[in-house]
Each structure stands twice: as C-alpha cells, then as structure tokens.
Amino acid sequence: xxxxxxxxxxxxxxxxxxxxxxxxxxxxxxxxxxxxxxxxxxxxxxxxxxxxxxxxxxxxxxxxxxxxxxxxxxxxxxxxxxxxxxxxxxxxxxxxxxxxxxxxxxxxxxxxxxxxxxxxxxxxxxxxxxxxxxxxxxxxxxxxxxxxxxxxxxxxxxxxxxxxxxxxxxxxxxxxxxxxxxxxxxxxxxxxxxxxxxxxxxxxxxxxxxxxxxxxxxxxxxxxxxxxxxxxxxxxxxxxxxxxxxxxxxxxxxxxxxxxxxxxxxxxxxxxxxxxxxxxx
Amino acid sequence: xxxxxxxxxxxxxxxxxxxxxxxxxxxxxxxxxxxxxxxxxxxxxxxxxxxxxxxxxxxxxxxxxxxxxxxxxxxxxxxxxxxxxxxxxxxxxxxxxxxxxxxxxxxxxxxxxxxxxxxxxxxxxxxxxxxxxxxxxxxxxxxxxxxxxxxxxxxxxxxxxxxxxxxxxxxxxxxxxxxxxxxxxxxxxxxxxxxxxxxxxxxxxxxxxxxxxxxxxxxxxxxxxxxxxxxxxxxxxxxxxxxxxxxxxxxxxxxxxxxxxxxxxxxxxxxxxxxxxxxxx
Numbered sequence: 001x002x003x004x005x006x007x008x009x010x011x012x013x014x015x016x017x018x019x020x021x022x023x024x025x026x027x028x029x030x031x032x033x034x035x036x037x038x039x040x041x042x043x044x045x046x047x048x049x050x051x052x053x054x055x056x057x058x059x060x061x062x063x064x065x066x067x068x069x070x071x072x073x074x075x076x077x078x079x080x081x082x083x084x085x086x087x088x089x090x091x092x093x094x095x096x097x098x099x100x101x102x103x104x105x106x107x108x109x110x111x112x113x114x115x116x117x118x119x120x121x122x123x124x125x126x127x128x129x130x131x132x133x134x135x136x137x138x139x140x141x142x143x144x145x146x147x148x149x150x151x152x153x154x155x156x157x158x159x160x161x162x163x164x165x166x167x168x169x170x171x172x173x174x175x176x177x178x179x180x181x182x183x184x185x186x187x188x189x190x191x192x193x194x195x196x197x198x199x200x201x202x203x204x205x206x207x208x209x210x211x212x213x214x215x216x217x218x219x220x221x222x223x224x225x226x227x228x229x230x231x232x233x234x235x236x237x238x239x240x241x242x243x244x245x246x247x248x249x250x251x252x253x254x255x256x257x258x259x260x261x262x263x264x265x266x267x268x269x270x271x272x273x274x275x276x277x278x279x280x281x
Numbered sequence: 282x283x284x285x286x287x288x289x290x291x292x293x294x295x296x297x298x299x300x301x302x303x304x305x306x307x308x309x310x311x312x313x314x315x316x317x318x319x320x321x322x323x324x325x326x327x328x329x330x331x332x333x334x335x336x337x338x339x340x341x342x343x344x345x346x347x348x349x350x351x352x353x354x355x356x357x358x359x360x361x362x363x364x365x366x367x368x369x370x371x372x373x374x375x376x377x378x379x380x381x382x383x384x385x386x387x388x389x390x391x392x393x394x395x396x397x398x399x400x401x402x403x404x405x406x407x408x409x410x411x412x413x414x415x416x417x418x419x420x421x422x423x424x425x426x427x428x429x430x431x432x433x434x435x436x437x438x439x440x441x442x443x444x445x446x447x448x449x450x451x452x453x454x455x456x457x458x459x460x461x462x463x464x465x466x467x468x469x470x471x472x473x474x475x476x477x478x479x480x481x482x483x484x485x486x487x488x489x490x491x492x493x494x495x496x497x498x499x500x501x502x503x504x505x506x507x508x509x510x511x512x513x514x515x516x517x518x519x520x521x522x523x524x525x526x527x528x529x530x531x532x533x534x535x536x537x538x539x540x541x542x543x544x545x546x547x548x549x550x551x552x553x554x555x556x557x558x559x560x561x562x
Contacts, residue, residue: 023417069418095415103415134376134384136304137350137533141418192473252418 013078017110018091020073022102025140025249029066030073039064042102043075043094050093051079061116061256062123063281065208067248069141072105072124072255076116083109111261117281118268122184122257123205127198127214128191128250142195143250147222151188151196154221157230158186158198161213168237170212179206179237186213199254204281208245215244294359298391299372301354303383305529306421310347311354320345323383324356324375331374332360342397342537343404344562346489348529350422353386353405353536357397364390392542398562399549403465403538404486408479408495408531409472423476424531428503432469432477435502438511439467439479442494449518451493460487460518467494480535485562489526496525 020043028036032044040058047056061074085093091104098104113119128142131149138144161183168179185201198217200210216233219225233240259267301324309317313325321339328337342355366374372385379385394400409423412430419425442464449460466482479498481491497514500506514521540548 021414021417023420071416071418091414100415100420101417103417105414105416133302133372133386134381135352135386136302136382136384137352137422139304139381 012081013112014081014083015076015078015110015112015114016087016090016107017074017076017114017116018107019105020075020102021071021105022069022073023140024064024067024069026101027066029068030060030063039070039073039102042099044077046094046098047077047079049097050090051084053079059116061120061281062125062205062253064251064253065211065248068251068253069249070253073253074116074120074256074258076110076114111264113264113268114258114261115264115268116256118271119258119264120204120256120271121259121267122201122203123281124185124199124201124254124256125205125210126252126254127200127210127246128252129196129198129218130194131196138195140249141252143247145196145218145222149196149218149221150223151190151221153227154217155188157220157227158188158213158217160227160231161186161234165234166237167206167209167213167234169233169239170209170216170243171206171239172208173239174207177206179209181205181209183213186217188217206281210251211246211248212239212243214246214250218246219244293362294393295362295364296357296359296391296393296395297368297371297388298355298357298395298397299388300386301356301383302352302386303350303354304421305345305348305350307382308347310349311341311344320351320354320383323380325358327375327379328358328360330378331371332365334360340397342401342562343406343486343534345532345534346492346529349532349534350530351534354534355397355401355537355539357391357395392545394545394549395539395542396545396549397537399552400539400545401485401537401552402540402548403482403484404562405466405480405482405535405537406486406491407533407535408481408491408527409533410477410479410499410531411475412477419476421530422533424528426477426499426503430477430499430502431504432471432502434508435498436469438501438508439469439494439498441508441512442467442515446515447518448487448490448494448515450514450520451490451497451524452487452520453489454520455488458487460490462486462490464494467498469498487562491532492527492529493520493524495527495531499527500525 022039027039030039032038032040044056044058058075058077087107091107095103129145130138130142164182166180171179182203187199189197191197303320308320311320313319313321325337325339339356339358368388372388376384410426411419411423445463447461452460463484468480470478472478
C-alpha cells in the first residue's frame, strides 16, 4: 500500500493540500534525487525547517521532468496536529525561506483521505511555441520552432488522439507500468501575444508523454508527417527513436482536478484498480 | 551636431535600421559603461566581430535603465558599403554570436537620414503587475504588488496626466535637459492571464519617467493618494523623495514609431528644435 495512504490513518496528523508554482529551469525535475536540485527536496526541506520536523514527505499530482514549469502543481503532506499557524501564514513562512523559483500559491487543511496523486481526476498542461527570430523574453518558457506550422491541421490531428488509448509510442517506457491513459483535450490555438499554445488534459500522463504528443503533432504541422501517420504511430504502440520530444522548457503543468471531497476515497480506489502503483501521474 | 547625423553624410556607408529584443535582467541597462555589461556594448561588439570592423556605434530609440526589457527597441548603425549579406542573413549571423538574452528581430537597409533616436515620433512601454502569492514564472517580468488595487481608479487618474506637461516631478533630473514631454497614452487594463497592465506612450521619455508615472498611479490605486494629489504633484514640477519608482523588471519597451521615410529629415529637425540634444529618448 502507498506510504501516504498509510500515513493518513494516523490521527495525530493533519493533512495539508497545497498548490505550488515553480520555474523549472534550474531544477532537475520534481522527484527527489541524490546530489541534484529538485523541487521535491527543496519544498520538503523548507517545510521541515519551518515546522522544525526531522523529515517531511510530499506527494505531488504530476511528477514534472527537468526543466518543466508548474503554475498549479498540487501536493499533499502530513504534519503533526495541532495546526501551528493559519494556512495563509504557513504559506507565507514557507515562501520566505524558499528560493525565488518555487512558491506556495495556497495551502488548505484537507481530510486524511485526500491524496494529491491518486485522487486526481485529471492533469492539464500548456505547451507554448513561438516562431520567427529568437526572443530573449520567451527563451525559458516557449519552444522556438523554425518551420512554418499549419496550426489548424495540428489541431485536427490532435483530435484523433483523444480518448482511451495505449500511449506507449509517446512515452518513455518503465517496466511494469501501464501506458494506457485517457486523453481528454488536445487543442491548439494562437494567443493574443502571437504564441502558439497547446492545451493538453488527460486523466494522467506517463513519463514524457505530453512532450512526445506535442513533438509528434509538430511533425504533422511542419508537413513532415501526415494525420494518417499519427494514427498509425499511436496504434503501433512502439516508441520510435525518430520521435521528436518537444523541449521541456515550453511545458507548464497548469492545473490538477479532483472530485468533491466525499468522493476522494472512491476515486483513489478507482485509480489503484485501473492502474499499477507506479503509473498515474 | 550629433555624431550619427554627421556619419550619415558619408557616401561610403550603408545605414541599417534594426529591431532588438532583450531580457534586461542581467544587463546594466542600454548605455555603454566601463566594466559593466550593457546592451549597447554587447550589440556593438557582436556587429564589429561579424563584420570585422574595429568599432561600430549603435544609436537606440530608448535608453532603457538597468533591468528594463525590450521587445521592440529600434537602433541604427552604419557599416561600410557594399552590403555584405542579405539583411536576414546578417541578423542570423549577429544572433549566432550574441548571448541568449539579446537578439536581432529584424534588420533593414534604410536611408542615411533615418535616425533611431531623433526621427522617432513616439515610444511605447508596457508595465506588468501581478497580485497574490509570489509567482516564480513572473518574477523577472512583472512587479508583485501586495496591496489591493483599484484598476478603474488608476486608469481614470492616468488620463489626467495626458498631454504636454513638464514631467520634472516624475523624472531623475539631468542638468541642461528639458523634462517637457507629450504623454499620448496611459491606459490600465487586466490581461487574460490575470495580470495588470499599463500601456504608456509618449513622444519621448526622460530618465526613469515611466517608472515614476507607474509608481505615482500605484499610490492612487492603493488608496494612499488621491487623483487631486496626482495633478498637484505633476504641477509642482519637483521630484519628491517619497515618490515610488516602480521596479525596472516590470517594464518593457514595446515599440517605437517613426514617420514615413520622406519625413525623417523633417522629424529630426523638429525634434532637435523642440528639445536639447540630451533629451529625447
């Protein structure tokens, strides 16, 4: 059974749910790694330091890769009761010792059956692209694409990937993990500022799946591939070394959705039944 | 007479007009300074290196302060005839040796009477503000304001500053320079992303004028000052040490306007007659 689910049974603990924003540029991704600067380690250390705890473990909704940003990453963690400060004061205290590239946006007390990872019903990412001359003001948040792009065609192609599929051909494979996911939304549009934007939502994503999807659709938009190729590639369920993985810096975890609190436990059971334990981020 | 105007008389030279974008964070502003990293020095060195010239002098439309960004800075400079490459290839060559925080957006050949500084009819800046928790993704491009702001009131107050005035109370004074300017636009709005945005356009700006204007209107928006105070402060023509100068990182030089080519010479004469030589940026 998952550690965080075990911890939730302890009545001396309070479970907190929080939203984080971070600039992924100088992090080696979310997940804790020895001798690397990661979001998880940075946040866990700040919480432990403020609350004078020996160790805190934070569970996130979306394990972002190195370089990927977040505006609405959701986490949960447990602290000893009683609540030491008002949630807003706690956020302020954490932010005052965190480095400038990661910050709590909000903290709230939640019930012990909330789980940032397993209770989530969907994750939404945004991918930004721009064209033309190199733009120093966008260089850390949008991918520059040289080739002319047919945005309408990219949007049409993306719709062919919606629904429940085995997305193995877009993911970095992990042994024992399923790559079956439900893609809810994959829309392309132009922003008012002239950027090209993809909105990608699924129940959960496998490793590097958003960037693989974006890379494949870019190949269609550039005219190198067709819509038929995209469908065949999905159905082939084999990742090709030729697949373009769109760069991490263009990607931002925008938000995570959850059911109403009364349905947390049901959603967790559903998630664990549908997928292996390592899968659903 | 201005150096660049003298240079333009030389028939062995080609005058180039270019647009630059830069991330101001790691520059000590536009203007060349000994032992400081400035946009001017960085760009002049890149041009000289690519064209194997001993020295190139670049004239800009808006001398941005340390930390201020640009999306549409306009410059001119002269190179020996004949044109060594197509303008687009030249931009590519400059960008390939420039650091990532400054880039040519476009280059074109222009007439010898074009002057990026003196022929400009207006400069447009954008100032961005956000509220709420610290946002790591905005920290280098928008100023975080703690206080609640009345945006409608700020917009109304800003309209009182439009027109021809002596803006001495908003500027850092330089001996022998006039501080009389015409403010064309000073609008406040909310962006789709929840940011607060000021659009500020004038024929030209004095040193730190945009940031002084934004700071004064913020004091009104926070309820610390009234619209009457703002008008009295403008009319007092004395800069107060109490004036809040909005931080440089929120400010971006968005674009510079010029008359049609046949009117360059006329506009330059007009600018030089209206203002002292040190004034009009």
